[in-house]
Amino acid sequence: MTKTLAAPLESELIIKKSRFLGRIEAITSQQEGLLKVEALRKSHPEARHVCYCLLVAGQVRQSDDGEPSGTAALPMLRVLQHKQLDNVLATVVRYFGGIKLGAGGLVRAYSQAISEPLNQAELIEVKQQGELSLKLDYEFQSLLRHQVEQTDIELTLDYQQQIHALLQGEPEKLETLYLNLREATRGQVERLG
Template identity: 50%
Template sequence: MNYAVVTRTTECELIEKKSRFIARIVPVASREEVNEAVAAARDDYPDARHHCWAYLLGQPRDARSAGMSDDGEPAGTAGKPILNVLQHGHLGDVLIVVIRYFGGIKLGAGGLVRAYSAAAQQALEAAPYQEAQPVSHWRARGDFACEQLLRHWLSTCGGEVAEVTYGEGVSLALKIPAEDESELRALCAGNRIDLEELL
């Protein structure tokens, strides 16, 4: 199933009872990128009281990985509302960090949930996006001649070699557009290349 991805980091701002909520939406492809983006938000807004966030990798309604943090706000009032917005949205491979500057007026649990949800929704709607191309991951093993054959084929379909291991033969981790799976299977079957799908 196709889903959309953010094409560039975007920020929006929401003021709620003098508290300032800055929602930053960031394209991410791994947990490492999530950690880097959260650290960058902390560096960019070091004097903010809270840096709450949620992310999901993969499709919005069927993420392969997701996570969240309330970062000192009462449990369930920040990270969970942000994640809920992402899960009901149209974007995958995405992180939203909501940076809060406390304005002196307590919002209460319900007010915090509404404010974090609204800030996240605003960022989701403001972010530029494009359709993501579904990809699949494979391991191909064969003699040394198969490497050149596979590299040539990958260059024609927009796939890539993620890793190469040399031993008695060669083992290649491949990342290809999902629509080209049957062509890869046929190529490998016709050239005695062992192929296995990586999940």
């Protein structure tokens, strides 16, 4: 069972005048994680480094952002993997204090900035996500919208000769929604792909 965070966590460490601001939060896609990293860079323009590690569906993206290779993102990744986390972004913003920490000192600082807040973390199970593509007549649009509003399924509509709907959510909920729509429309909803 893979886990993610129920709520974002933050930490602040000061080591030899360098300030390390750690943050760990749940994300649903690599793109979401990269946008959060970019926002962090903009909100900390004076920071020397904004290092990150993100894990989504077992896929890793990371950056040492100018720190010596292997001293920032890799130690952060090891902490996340040790806790068996997924769908998570770990970032550490470093304000350089003028005293070099050495490779070992950097590894400890970046690990600690992520591991300390995780000791108090509330973890939740990562729910598998699926997709369902449907084609239906315009007369059933309000029925579709109403059914989707009763769940936590995401809906994207594409208006063509018929409506093409892309639904994203937990596979069991998608299947239940599809069966309910087929019944309510007497089979006039078509699964695509």
